[in-house]
Amino acid sequence: MSPGTRRWVFLVAAAGFAALMLWGLSGLPPFGEYRGPYGDVLNAVAVGERRATNVVAAVTFDYRGVDTMGEEFILFAAVIGTAILLRAQRDEEEQDPSETVEGRSAPPTSSAVRVLGLALLGPIVLFGIYVVAHGHLSPGGGFQGGVVLATGALLVFLSGEYVTLRRVEPADLIDAAESAGAAGYVVIGLAGLLAGGAFLDNLLPLGEPGALVSAGTMPLINLAVGLEVAGGFVLLLTEFLEQTLVLRRRTVAA
């Protein structure tokens, strides 16, 4: 099939599919008039039941906690899969990380980027910790805060060199953070079982709504997810950088 025919076959099928999909979606309640019972029930009871003022976090880490654990393990599996795919192949070897490829040297980092990157590093890390820690109170949580934390590593790379990143970012610690995050979620779930309740039962004292220590196990799960996401994204960043900067095909000695 030539690319032209292929395109036409797709366009005909896609037109039919789009019409059916739009027809199906137009049967939903009109935009802006939410009618479902679940959101209303949760909005009414979550603050009283779980003492978490962020109902989205209460859904993610408590009412829907087992689903979120599954999602976290998809993330874990994807990061591990990437790390395995990008490891050194049989015919490759690690070389000194040099920033220049033969005949294509990158321009040196400007002082403006260097200074701004380093100046932003502290605030970014602090903001990431804030977003993780206040996940059950205000918008944020482990997923968002973890990504913010991981951008700290990106800033180090932008304002320095790959070698600097390797120095400030111990690989073992990153691996440990990722595994501890994934395992921590399961351990918190199992603690519920050990205490005689259900898996992921919210067994800690709930406290007062709006307090930093409240909502039972939610801040702990947020912390676990934050570690997992931050570790995972930093690991992805290092793997891809390593791929372009360190790994070279083994040259056959002539």
Place this chain on the structure above:
Amino acid sequence: MSLLPYAVTVWLFVIGLYGIATSRNLIHMVTCLSVVQSSTYVLLLSVGFRRNATAPIFLDVPVGTRAVDPVVSALALTDVVVGATVAALLLALAVQVHKRLVTLDPGGAPGPAGLTCVSCPRSRSPSPCSSLPPWWAAARSSGGGQPTRSRSPPQPP
């Protein structure tokens, strides 16, 4: 007007599929998959949206304030982050494909002349790496050097 968010959902889904079906580059294909994925966020959030309502966060507004559905927000927020790592996994596959086959074209067309393989910067020819499986090299040479998109996948011996 109330159909607009659903029309946007359908448009994003179909235009992403169009990109995947006609893609000539694996990185472009991964991006198109992200476009398809983003259509689900538009759908989820528009299903849970409510006019003149606030976010479902009752830190400085009393419980009982009109708020949007928290369930769909929770679904979308985990998927944004998980989707990014899955895209990274697909891009890692693209890196390995480029190393082995020196092309990113899913149809097998060779890359532009002079393009170098990331892992063998000294070779300036677009010829495949020496560690290619033999069935791939045979399938390439049988095409007479012309990019063919209709070739059936070669069977490994």
